[in-house]
Each structure stands twice: as structure tokens, then as C-alpha cells.
Amino acid sequence: MFTIRCPYCGERDQSEFSNGGEAHVTRPKDPEQISDREWSEYVFIRANPKGIYYERWVHTHGCKKWFNAVRNTSTDEILKVYKIGETPPPLKEFKNTIKTPSGEPDVGSGNFSVKKP
Amino acid sequence: MKKKYSIFSLVKNSLSDNQNWKKMWRNPDPRKFYDVIIVGGGGHGLGTAYYLAKEHGLKNIAVIEKGWLGGGNTGRNTTIIRSNYLWDESAHLYEHSLKLWENLSSELNYNIMFSQRGVLNLAHNEHDVKEIRRRVSANKLNGIDSEWVDPHQIKKLVPIMNTENCRYPVLGASYQPRAGVARHDAVAWGYAMRADELGVDIIQNCEVKKIRTAKGKVQGVETSKGFIRSNRVGVVASGHTSVLAATAGIKLPLQSKALQALVSEPIKPVINTVVMSNAVHAYVSQSDKGELVIGAGTDGYNSYTQRGGYNIIEDTIRAIVELYPIFGKMKMLRQWGGIVDITPDASPILSKCEVEGLYFNCGWGTGGFKATPGSANVFAHTIAKNKPHKINAPFSVDRFVSGRLVDEHGAAAVAH
Numbered sequence: 001m002f003t004i005r006c007p008y009c010g011e012r013d014q015s016e017f018s019n020g021g022e023a024h025v026t027r028p029k030d031p032e033q034i035s036d037r038e039w040s041e042y043v044f045i046r047a048n049p050k051g052i053y054y055e056r057w058v059h060t061h062g063c064k065k066w067f068n069a070v071r072n073t074s075t076d077e078i079l080k081v082y083k084i085g086e087t088p089p090p091l092k093e094f095k096n097t098i099k100t101p102s103g104e105p106d107v108g109s110g111n112f113s114v115k116k117p
Numbered sequence: 118m119k120k121k122y123s124i125f126s127l128v129k130n131s132l133s134d135n136q137n138w139k140k141m142w143r144n145p146d147p148r149k150f151y152d153v154i155i156v157g158g159g160g161h162g163l164g165t166a167y168y169l170a171k172e173h174g175l176k177n178i179a180v181i182e183k184g185w186l187g188g189g190n191t192g193r194n195t196t197i198i199r200s201n202y203l204w205d206e207s208a209h210l211y212e213h214s215l216k217l218w219e220n221l222s223s224e225l226n227y228n229i230m231f232s233q234r235g236v237l238n239l240a241h242n243e244h245d246v247k248e249i250r251r252r253v254s255a256n257k258l259n260g261i262d263s264e265w266v267d268p269h270q271i272k273k274l275v276p277i278m279n280t281e282n283c284r285y286p287v288l289g290a291s292y293q294p295r296a297g298v299a300r301h302d303a304v305a306w307g308y309a310m311r312a313d314e315l316g317v318d319i320i321q322n323c324e325v326k327k328i329r330t331a332k333g334k335v336q337g338v339e340t341s342k343g344f345i346r347s348n349r350v351g352v353v354a355s356g357h358t359s360v361l362a363a364t365a366g367i368k369l370p371l372q373s374k375a376l377q378a379l380v381s382e383p384i385k386p387v388i389n390t391v392v393m394s395n396a397v398h399a400y401v402s403q404s405d406k407g408e409l410v411i412g413a414g415t416d417g418y419n420s421y422t423q424r425g426g427y428n429i430i431e432d433t434i435r436a437i438v439e440l441y442p443i444f445g446k447m448k449m450l451r452q453w454g455g456i457v458d459i460t461p462d463a464s465p466i467l468s469k470c471e472v473e474g475l476y477f478n479c480g481w482g483t484g485g486f487k488a489t490p491g492s493a494n495v496f497a498h499t500i501a502k503n504k505p506h507k508i509n510a511p512f513s514v515d516r517f518v519s520g521r522l523v524d525e526h527g528a529a530a531v532a533h
Contacts, residue, residue, distance in 0.1 A: 002426075015428035019418035021372075040518040044370040044461050048359035050421045073373075074421045 002076050007083050008063045020056030022046045023068045024088055050074050052094050070094060119314055122226055141306060142313035147320050147345050151179045153500055154338055154347040156325045156361060158182025159191035160301070161478055161485065162353035163308035163319070164493025165500070170315035172494075173501035178317045179347075180309075181340060183324035187305030190355045193423070193455030194486040195378050195400065195412040197391050199236045199296035201263045202528040203252050206511040207464060208259040213508050214491025215295060221490055227307035229299045230405065234390050236296035237271065241285035241396040248527055249291045256293075266292045274390055283439045285397050298391060298402055298410075304489055328352070328365040328475065335365070335474035351476045351500050356421065356456025358479035367470055369477065370461050370517050374415040375425035375454040376483055377433075381447045383407030392440075395527070399436035408450065411437060415457065415483060425454040457482050462522040463529040467496055467509040476500050477514065484529055 005011045028034050028042055047053065053073045058066045070080040070089060079094050120139060130138055153169060155162045158180050169175045182188075198218055200211035222229050240246045249265070256263030267289050268280045280287035309319055320342070327339040328350060337346040352361050356373040383406050393400035400412045413433040416425040430452060438445050460466060460480035465488070467478050478496045481488060495506040505513065516522055 013428075014426060021419075036518050041368070044517045045368045046370075046372060048372050048419060049363075050357070050360050050373075053419060055418070071418075073419050076420055076422050 002078065004057060004069065004078060005081050006059045006062060006065075007067050007081055008065050009059060012059070012062060016059060016061040017057045018060045020058055020066065023054040023056045052079070052091060054088055120226075120310065122228070141310040142319050145318045145320065147179060147181070147318065147323065147340070147342050148177075150177075150337075150346040151318070152177040152347065153179075153349045153351065154345060155180045155351045155353060156328075156338065157189070157353035157355070158186045158305070158309070158319060158321065159189050159353065159355065160187065160304045160308060160489040161191075161481075161492050161496070162351075163305055163312055164489055165351060165353060165478065165496045166317045166319075167308045167312040167315070168494050168497035169501060170312060170317055173497060175501065176316050178312075179345070180312070180317060180319045181323050181325055181338065181345075182319070182321045183341075185321055186309050186319070187302045190455040190457065190485060191305045191489075192302050193376075193378065193453055194301060195402065195410050196298040196301045196404075196486060197236065197296070197393070197400070197402065197412075198231070198299060198487040199293050199391075200261055200487070201236070201238065201252065201256050201291060201293045201296070202525055203255050204523050204525065205255075205259060206523045207525050207528065208256065208261060209508050210465075210491055210495070210512070211488060212259065212261055213494070214488045217490035217494060218299065219295075221299075221304075221307070225307040225311050227303065227310065229303045229307055231297060231299040232405075233295050233297040234402075235274075235292060235294045236391040236393060237266070237274065237290040237292050239271075239290045239392065239394040239396070240288045241394065242288070245396055246288050249289070252528060253291045256291075261293070262295050263291055263293050266290050275388060275392060277387060277441050277443050278392070279440055279442055285439075287440075296391065298404075301486060308493070325361060326364070328361060330365050330472050330475070333471070333473055335472055347474075349474045349476070349500055351478060351496065353478045353496070355479065355481065355485065356458050358458050358477065362477065365472055365475060367472065367475075369466065369479065369514065371458040371466075371480055372419055373421060373456050373458050374418070375420050375422065376415045376457045377413040377425040377429055377452060377454045379411050379413070379430060379433075379449050379452040380404070381409040381411070381444070381449050384409070384447070387443070388441075394436065394440070397436040397440065399433050399440060401437060401441070409444065409447070411449075415459070416454075421456055423454045423456055457485075459483070461517070463525045464523040465492070465512055466514050467492065467499060467505065467512045468514040469499070469503070469505070470514060482529065 200215040240249045253263045324341045325338045329336040391402040459482040466480040495509040498506040
């Protein structure tokens with residue numbers, strides 16, 4: 001459980017929000033021209049990184065507005081919140097604390113199986 | 118040396134104060150080359166190695182695990198086993214698994230404490246009733262022991278259930294008597310021990326960092342103990358499958374989320390079946406130790422932290438207390454989360470991919486434990502023959518291109 005800073009209402013409990021999945025997914029301009037595989041990628045494939053993730057949230061039990069967030073999925077730390085329509089912050093702005101593909105950050109993760117002493 | 122467990126070995130070892138039990142498996146250093154590498158030492162991965170060695174005669178196999186055996190979702194589920202799925206494809210897969218479960222303790226000569234105590238899937242509204250009755254009929258056509266039971270019969274099976282005086286009264290349920298539970302870590306240990314006896318190298322505390330490929334073929338895996346060469350790699354890494362696939366440049370339709378469960382303080386036997394409810398989202402069974410084992414829904418956002426939010430537990434406990442007022446004052450002992458990999462159609466992926474020699478067994482989402490033996494069995498076939506078994510052919514990753522999905526959101530029984 002964590003809190004999210006709604007860009008309209010301020011910091012609230014995460015349970016007030018609903019997640020809208022990956023942000024900045026664009027619909028192909030000419031769907032009739034693309035292959036089944038490309039269409040399948042648009043419909044079914046979404047980013048699923050362990051680390052920096054650009055996602056959408058909606059303040060369901062609040063102002064009901066949608067907005068975007070950048071979150072580290074290995075710690076659930078929210079690094080930035082920005083409004084719909086604003087330019088997404090570049091990835092290099094966030095220091096990725098993940099050491100290896102499945103390795104764990106020093107703090108904030110529930111996965112202790114590979115944590116070094 | 119084959120380890121045999123029996124009443125005699127128990128007596129013999131108890132006379133020597135249980136000091137002389139042998140280690141169940143070796144702890145070898147990895148070799149330079151293996152015929153097959155399985156990434157992930159949970160039940161599905163260890164089972165795959167076991168069936169590869171036993172049924173397909175392969176000798177040079179390794180299972181590589183980043184932590185300890187069964188420390189991922191194999192040890193984090195609520196141990197429910199059933200096969201009452203709607204579509205033919207899933208019914209065949211899960212029923213294949215249930216048939217293997219029924220004989221698994223004797224096959225492995227290791228008590229996995231499989232207990233066929235039955236499962237109830239409750240209906241709370243008209244739509245649930247129609248949906249569940251349809252599923253019962255579909256199950257019967259596939260030869261699965263599923264039946265519709267009315268509230269009166271439910272009360273007989275579970276006298277402590279509050280079926281009437283609640284916000285969502287219980288209108289009926291599907292009942293599968295052959296369903297049940299098993300001790301989940303014993304499944305991993307049993308497969309590990311017998312795979313080890315067949316010569317499989319089980320390498321723990323060794324993390325796979327990258328799947329190395331060249332010219333569309335798999336070359337091996339880079340691990341924390343160095344590079345290990347192999348022409349065939351099977352990835353069975355549940356929530357971390359996307360991360361590993363990405364190192365080979367493969368995108369899979371998976372989303373990783375936390376799924377929570379919790380257990381109560383132990384009490385005397387009070388519920389002797391498994392009860393699941395999709396609509397109010399609570400499921401419960403009682404372990405042999407007497408703890409209530411309670412499952413929650415997935416947290417609604419992608420995450421790799423094995424914990425999840427308190428609000429999800431709260432929702433589940435609310436539903437439990439409404440259905441079983443007798444549990445109202447009980448204390449919960451432990452809570453945990455596992456990272457499940459969810460596909461768009463809530464069915465697994467057991468498949469080859471565009472890289473030759475690379476196989477994926479993933480996407481089990483919220484319900485992989487029940488499938489452990491069946492999944493391992495058909496996945497071993499897929500790797501050994503380089504083509505799917507007829508049972509897992511419909512679960513190819515190509516179904517997301519062809520559109521031939523196996524939509525099991527209804528039977529999956531966990532909200533996501």
C-alpha cells in the first residue's frame with residue numbers, strides 16, 4: 001500500500017485510485033494496412049518491466065480525473081506524476097536502482113530471496 | 118541411491134533420534150553444458166525436469182533457481198486443486214493434471230498430502246447461477262465430476278456458512294468432489310528429489326541474468342555462476358518471465374501483479390472442503406494444522422514487490438466474515454504476496470517461440486498450482502519433441518495473433 005499524489009487533489013491513499021495500465025500506447029494510424037502480428041502487439045502486448053514504468057491512474061474515489069505516473073515496479077515508489085497531455089519525462093531522468101534483471105534494490109522490495117547480506 | 122520412505126524408515130530413523138536422514142538432493146556446481154536448462158525451480162520447473170528425465174530419457178538436465186526451491190509462487194499459493202474449467206482446451210489440461218495429482222504421492226514415493234476434499238464455487242446472483250450451471254454442464258461433457266448443488270446441500274457440506282442473511286445471499290454452487298488441496302512445498306521437494314535421483318542438476322542461489330541467443334537460436338544462459346551453454350532452454354519463471362524474455366528480445370502478453378494470501382491462527386476442524394466465491398471474492402480452506410488458508414484478489418497494478426496492499430486483504434476479510442460470521446473474532450497470523458503473470462485471456466502459455474530452442478511455460482496467472490504436474494508433463498513433451506503435446510497445442514503464444522483465445526476469466530475464480 002502506498003500513497004499517490006493526484007496532480008489535482010494532492011496526496012491520497014492508493015486505494016482511492018484505479019490503475020489504467022501502460023501509458024502512451026498509441027493506436028496504429030492505419031489498422032487496415034498492418035499485419036496481424038502488429039495488430040496483436042497493439043491489442044495484447046504491454047510493457048511489463050521490473051523497474052521504471054510509465055502508467056496511467058484515475059482518481060476513482062476523488063476527482064475522477066486521469067493522469068500519468070512514473071513508478072518503480074520493484075519498489076512501488078512513485079517517481080513522478082504528470083497530467084494527461086504533458087510530455088512524458090525522459091527515462092534517463094530516473095536513476096534505475098535495479099542491479100540485475102531479477103535482482104533486488106536495497107530497500108523497499110518484498111523479494112528477499114536473492115538479497116545479499 | 119533411491120530414497121524410500123515408509124513406516125519402516127520412519128521407525129528406523131526415529132530410533133536414531135532422526136539424525137540419520139539423508140539429504141534429499143545434491144547441491145552441484147553447474148557444468149559447462151547441458152542438453153536442457155530449465156530456468157525456475159518451482160513445482161512446474163522441477164516437474165518438467167523430472168518428466169524430461171523419466172519419460173523422455175534425457176540425462177544432462179539442469180534446473181537453475183535464483184533463490185531456494187519452491188520459494189516463489191509454489192510456496193505462496195492457497196494450494197487449491199480442481200479441474201472444473203469451462204472450455205474443452207482448459208478442461209483437458211487441468212483434468213490431465215488432476216489425474217496425475219491422484220497418483221503423485223505414490224509415483225514420487227513422497228507424501229504430498231493430497232486431500233480430495235472437494236471444492237464449492239458459489240453463485241450469489243442470477244448471472245452467477247446461469248454461468249456456473251453452464252460450466253457444470255460443460256464439465257460433465259468433458260467427463261469431469263462437477264455437479265450443481267442448491268443452498269440446502271451447501272448448508273449440509275458447510276454448516277457454518279451464512280447463506281441467507283447477507284448482502285449477497287448464496288443461491289447455489291458448483292461442486293467438484295475430486296478437487297482438493299495438497300502440501301505445496303512437498304510438491305517441489307518430491308519432484309526435486311526424484312529428478313535429482315535421475316541425474317538432474319538442481320542449482321540453487323544461481324540467478325539467470327540473460328538468455329543468450331544468436332542467429333535466431335538459443336546459445337545458453339548467463340548466470341551469477343557464469344555462462345552455461347545449452348541448445349534448449351525452458352523458462353518457467355512465473356512473474357519474472359517477462360523480464361527474462363526481454364533479455365532474448367521477446368515480448369510476451371504478460372502483466373505481473375501481486376496476489377495475496379493469508380492464514381489465521383490454528384483452530385479445531387471447522388470446514389472440511391474448499392469454498393471459493395468469485396462474486397464476493399473470498400476463498401477459504403482449512404489446513405491440516407488447523408489454520409484457515411484465505412486467498413485474496415490481485416492488486417490492481419503491475420508490481421514485482423511480493424507483498425500487495427492492505428485494502429485488498431480488508432476487502433477479502435470483509436467477505437469472509439459476512440459468509441462465515443463464526444470467523445469474526447479470529448486473528449490472522451501471516452500474510453504474503455506472490456508475483457503472478459497474467460495473460461489477456463487468463464489461460465497459460467506453454468509454447469515454443471520465434472527463437473529456436475527457447476520454450477516458455479508461463480501465464481498461469483492466479484491459478485498455476487493446480488496445474489503443476491500436468492503443466493510439467495506436457496511442457497517436458499514440448500521440449501523433448503520440439504513440438505507441443507496435443508493437450509498444450511491450444512496454449513501456444515500464437516493464439517494472440519490468430520485470435521483463437523481460451524477465455525477462462527470466469528473459471529479462473531480470482532478477480533483480475
